Amino acid sequence: MENIRKLAEMAVEEALSCGAETAEVKLEEDLNFSVNVRNRKVETLTESVSNRIHILVSSDQRRASSSSSDLSPESIKALAGDAVNLCRIMEQDEYYRLPDPDQLGTAERDLKLYHPGITEMPTDRKIRIARDLEDMALNMDKRILIDQSSYSSSVSKISIANSAGFCDSYRQSYNSVLLSCAAEDETDGKNRGKKQSAYWYSAGTSFEDLKPLEEIASEAVRRTVRKIGSIKPKTCRVPVVFDSITARGFLNSISNAVSGKNIYRRSSFLAGMLDRKIAPPTLTVIDDPLMPGRIGSRPFDSEGVISRQNTVIGEGVLKTYLMNTYQANKLGMKTTGSDGGVSNFFIRPGTMSEEDIISSVDDGLYLTSTSGQGANWSTGDFSQGAEGIWIENGTLSYPVSGFTIAGTFSEMMEDIEMIGKDIEWDTSVVSPPFKIRKMVISGS
Amino acid sequence: MNPLPGLAREDIEGLLEFAISGGSEFAELFVEDRSSFFYLLEEGRAEKISSGTDAGFGIRIIRSGSTFYGFSNIITRDEMMAVASTLLEDVDGAGGNYTPPGEVVSCRGEGVRIAAEDLPPGEKLELGFAADREARKVSGDIAQISVRYGDSRQLVRIFNSDGAAVEDLRRQIFLNIRAVASNRKGTQAASRSIGGNHGFEYLNPGLAADMARQTAESAVRILHAPRISGGSMPVVIGSEAGGTMVHEAIGHGLEGDSACRGQSIYSGRVGEEVASGLVTVVDDSTLEGKRGSFSFDDEGTPAGRTVLVEKGILKGFIHSRESATRSGTVSTGNGRRQSFRYRPIVRMTNTMITPGEHDPREIIQSVEKGLYVKRMGGGQVDTSSGDFVFRVNEGYRIDNGRITDPVRGATLIGNGPSILRQIDMVGNDLGFDIGTCGKDGQHVPVSDAQPTIRVPSITVGGEE
Numbered sequence: 001m002e003n004i005r006k007l008a009e010m011a012v013e014e015a016l017s018c019g020a021e022t023a024e025v026k027l028e029e030d031l032n033f034s035v036n037v038r039n040r041k042v043e044t045l046t047e048s049v050s051n052r053i054h055i056l057v058s059s060d061q062r063r064a065s066s067s068s069s070d071l072s073p074e075s076i077k078a079l080a081g082d083a084v085n086l087c088r089i090m091e092q093d094e095y096y097r098l099p100d101p102d103q104l105g106t107a108e109r110d111l112k113l114y115h116p117g118i119t120e121m122p123t124d125r126k127i128r129i130a131r132d133l134e135d136m137a138l139n140m141d142k143r144i145l146i147d148q149s150s151y152s153s154s155v156s157k158i159s160i161a162n163s164a165g166f167c168d169s170y171r172q173s174y175n176s177v178l179l180s181c182a183a184e185d186e187t188d189g190k191n192r193g194k195k196q197s198a199y200w201y202s203a204g205t206s207f208e209d210l211k212p213l214e215e216i217a218s219e220a221v222r223r224t225v226r227k228i229g230s231i232k233p234k235t236c237r238v239p240v241v242f243d244s245i246t247a248r249g250f251l252n253s254i255s256n257a258v259s260g261k262n263i264y265r266r267s268s269f270l271a272g273m274l275d276r277k278i279a280p281p282t283l284t285v286i287d288d289p290l291m292p293g294r295i296g297s298r299p300f301d302s303e304g305v306i307s308r309q310n311t312v313i314g315e316g317v318l319k320t321y322l323m324n325t326y327q328a329n330k331l332g333m334k335t336t337g338s339d340g341g342v343s344n345f346f347i348r349p350g351t352m353s354e355e356d357i358i359s360s361v362d363d364g365l366y367l368t369s370t371s372g373q374g375a376n377w378s379t380g381d382f383s384q385g386a387e388g389i390w391i392e393n394g395t396l397s398y399p400v401s402g403f404t405i406a407g408t409f410s411e412m413m414e415d416i417e418m419i420g421k422d423i424e425w426d427t428s429v430v431s432p433p434f435k436i437r438k439m440v441i442s443g444s
Numbered sequence: 445m446n447p448l449p450g451l452a453r454e455d456i457e458g459l460l461e462f463a464i465s466g467g468s469e470f471a472e473l474f475v476e477d478r479s480s481f482f483y484l485l486e487e488g489r490a491e492k493i494s495s496g497t498d499a500g501f502g503i504r505i506i507r508s509g510s511t512f513y514g515f516s517n518i519i520t521r522d523e524m525m526a527v528a529s530t531l532l533e534d535v536d537g538a539g540g541n542y543t544p545p546g547e548v549v550s551c552r553g554e555g556v557r558i559a560a561e562d563l564p565p566g567e568k569l570e571l572g573f574a575a576d577r578e579a580r581k582v583s584g585d586i587a588q589i590s591v592r593y594g595d596s597r598q599l600v601r602i603f604n605s606d607g608a609a610v611e612d613l614r615r616q617i618f619l620n621i622r623a624v625a626s627n628r629k630g631t632q633a634a635s636r637s638i639g640g641n642h643g644f645e646y647l648n649p650g651l652a653a654d655m656a657r658q659t660a661e662s663a664v665r666i667l668h669a670p671r672i673s674g675g676s677m678p679v680v681i682g683s684e685a686g687g688t689m690v691h692e693a694i695g696h697g698l699e700g701d702s703a704c705r706g707q708s709i710y711s712g713r714v715g716e717e718v719a720s721g722l723v724t725v726v727d728d729s730t731l732e733g734k735r736g737s738f739s740f741d742d743e744g745t746p747a748g749r750t751v752l753v754e755k756g757i758l759k760g761f762i763h764s765r766e767s768a769t770r771s772g773t774v775s776t777g778n779g780r781r782q783s784f785r786y787r788p789i790v791r792m793t794n795t796m797i798t799p800g801e802h803d804p805r806e807i808i809q810s811v812e813k814g815l816y817v818k819r820m821g822g823g824q825v826d827t828s829s830g831d832f833v834f835r836v837n838e839g840y841r842i843d844n845g846r847i848t849d850p851v852r853g854a855t856l857i858g859n860g861p862s863i864l865r866q867i868d869m870v871g872n873d874l875g876f877d878i879g880t881c882g883k884d885g886q887h888v889p890v891s892d893a894q895p896t897i898r899v900p901s902i903t904v905g906g907e908e
Binding site for chain 2: 038043044045047064067071086093145182196265266371374378381
């Protein structure tokens with residue numbers, strides 16, 4: 001850790017001595033492992049060391065960046081020189097400034113981001129995890145074929161330094177297991193010869209965060225076999241229940257729509273909507289980098305701005321965008337410590353179980369997967385290929401596929417009716433399931 | 445010729461011999477040196493400019509059918525031996541043949557006249573300024589123009605235990621223009637990209653300006669277009685739409701890795717009729733200057749042209765060494781990787797439906813009421829079922845055999861194999877589009893192409 005902090009500091013000094021007025025450096029060292037098992041045998045196994053240094057310099061309000069995988073002092077020197085040279089052809093940009101010194105800093109709370117158990121675990125144990133997961137799924141249902149059964153882990157060291165005097169680093173561990181299954185669809189009619197597939201996974205900063213393998217296997221199997229015999233639904237307008245996976249996809253678009261970059265470029269349907277009511281009071285969306293042990297947590301952002309919790313949507317009202325210093329300057333606001341993207345971005349859980357939400361629907365869709373790139377947060381149009389289970393009289397009835405669901409983000413936000421109570425904290429953008437009052441389904 | 449600066453031939457031979465010791469079937473060293481330059485121009489100003497280098501090696505060992513892969517940034521003999529040792533700890537087994545690498549066969553991009561890396565960045569910026577000026581003239585509705593330019597130089601060297609020793613220098617250049625049009629009613633965007641394995645002579649300010657004008661005109665047209673009403677209808681996909689459809693709806697299903705695992709809808713179906721007799725599908729990495737072209741793939745196999753579907757009959761799959769071994773055949777030169785950080789997997793290169801016999805005008809005239817797709821947007825396909833969804837970026841209504849009003853918000857929903865069987869007219873034209881294809885977390889440059897084609901009925905998603 002001491003080593004990468006020193007290198008980052010040295011890179012800042014090199015840039016200044018090459019003629020830069022300001023310099024920012026991000027240095028990253030990653031150790032990665034992954035294993036994928038098929039038919040009880042290792043199919044692929046990867047181990048690696050990876051380095052990256054990124055230097056951003058400015059001079060006379062002109063800025064440029066350069067990056068390299070070579071962390072030797074000679075290379076860092078050359079890199080700093082390259083960036084300073086590129087600066088000269090840039091236009092002046094009055095909005096680019098380093099963060100104010102009083103915004104820089106490291107959160108004091110122990111974020112519990114590094115768990116040495118992940119690096120200490122022997123390789124054969126990691127292989128066994130993937131093997132056991134495959135075995136469990138194969139024994140659960142004769143129809144199941146395995147596409148992928150894998151375990152992966154990583155440890156990253158990140159160091160940030162700038163010429164405003166900030167220099168600090170942290171370590172973060174991560175591991176995940178994933179099982180992806182398929183099953184032949186032998187149903188008579190259009191599905192014959194078609195394969196249905198689905199996956200389930202678990203991830204966290206420590207091995208103890210992972211769900212029991214038995215649970216992952218049974219969920220992956222359940223999600224696969226329940227798609228067998230799917231039909232195309234009729235074109236209609238009905239309530240749609242988003243499961244935790246599709247809810248996260250929706251929230252991911254929202255995270256892009258509130259990003260300062262898309263706001264100042266006016267390529268977000270939420271541009272100009274600050275302090276306006278955009279959703280019912282039951283909807284609160286938070287970005288919180290200070291949650292101990294969570295995947296998206298960090299003590300400071302990629303500019304060295306100290307981490308803090310941001311309420312993005314508070315009881316239905318758009319409270320803030322998520323910005324770094326440059327975006328904030330463009331918008332005449334203050335950085336939210338969001339350089340490098342969202343941290344733990346989530347919808348505050350409500351009180352209902354997923355079953356309760358489903359049982360509130362007489363005739364509607366339980367949405368389990370979306371596809372295509374038709375979730376356009378820039379224009380606000382939403383039109384995606386979809387799969388799910390049809391809900392009849394409050395219960396999941398039969399699988400549906402080969403249709404689209406469409407609407408606009410604004411309407412969908414206003415129409416969020418019920419928010420579930422359970423969140424799976426296995427990526428940085430997570431959401432409980434929720435229901436949208438009505439959406440257009442284009443099928444047959 | 446010295447195979448690698450700082451490394452003697454004995455070092456590479458010693459490494460491969462060590463890696464194959466104790467019973468591996470195959471060992472390989474992949475060394476890469478890449479430099480790249482990129483800028484983003486927005487609102488007429490250079491918004492972002494960067495240069496970078498990336499270098500490292502990857503060692504692959506195959507034993508009893510399992511692949512072990514390790515990589516590092518530090519290109520020294522000691523580091524290579526250390527990575528190989530770590531990988532050997534993870535394996536057990538016996539038996540392997542070793543042929544030392546032969547003389548290095550070198551391809552160093554002879555077709556390139558002006559190497560982009562030799563030019564000052566200011567000259568490259570001129571393209572962006574020319575595009576920006578021209579696009580803004582189109583309409584007062586143009587809210588934003590962004591221009592992305594990138595060039596890269598990638599030198600790869602591959603040595604393996606079967607005696608291969610090759611080096612391939614690849615240059616990529618691309619220009620992307622995105623226009624956003626906006627009025628009180630809303631915002632719409634259009635985008636165009638060109639690029640390939642070329643020197644800087646491929647681009648010039650006049651070309652950038654033409655492309656920018658067309659892009660801006662599209663954005664404005666879509667902005668003023670009504671939303672399409674959904675339903676099933678005949679669809680004509682113009683050659684300008686490029687081959688997103690062939691890439692997504694068929695190409696991924698013809699990749700040998702998913703095919704030999706039984707994950708593709710086409711698994712085990714060679715010799716069967718899988719498409720209309722008008723359809724021939726080819727993957728060709730030998731085309732000069734295309735974005736998916738190279739001299740050797742990332743496993744050292746020479747580039748090739750593979751006929752996948754001929755007049756509707758499935759002929760075969762594209763393969764890497766690994767998928768070929770599993771399927772009892774030989775590599776088609778489709779083993780590619782994003783960088784030394786990844787093991788090679790089966791990838792498309794330049795994939796196309798080859799031209800047919802119909803005049804494109806005749807194809808449009810044959811449709812009474814339907815949709816004409818001029819530019820396709822992004823798409824996604826489930827390879828196990830062949831189900832796909834594509835966004836139409838620029839679409840028009842066809843009324844009584846004529847292209848009429850633009851429509852927005854259309855998506856095409858269907859099943860690749862069934863659309864292929866339905867194609868009933870294939871034009872004598874051919875249009876290319878470029879892209880970056882993602883698979884298993886790896887991104888590689890590709891191009892796709894198709895003639896104008898007619899499908900009698902596709903589900904078109906839109907408004908109720």
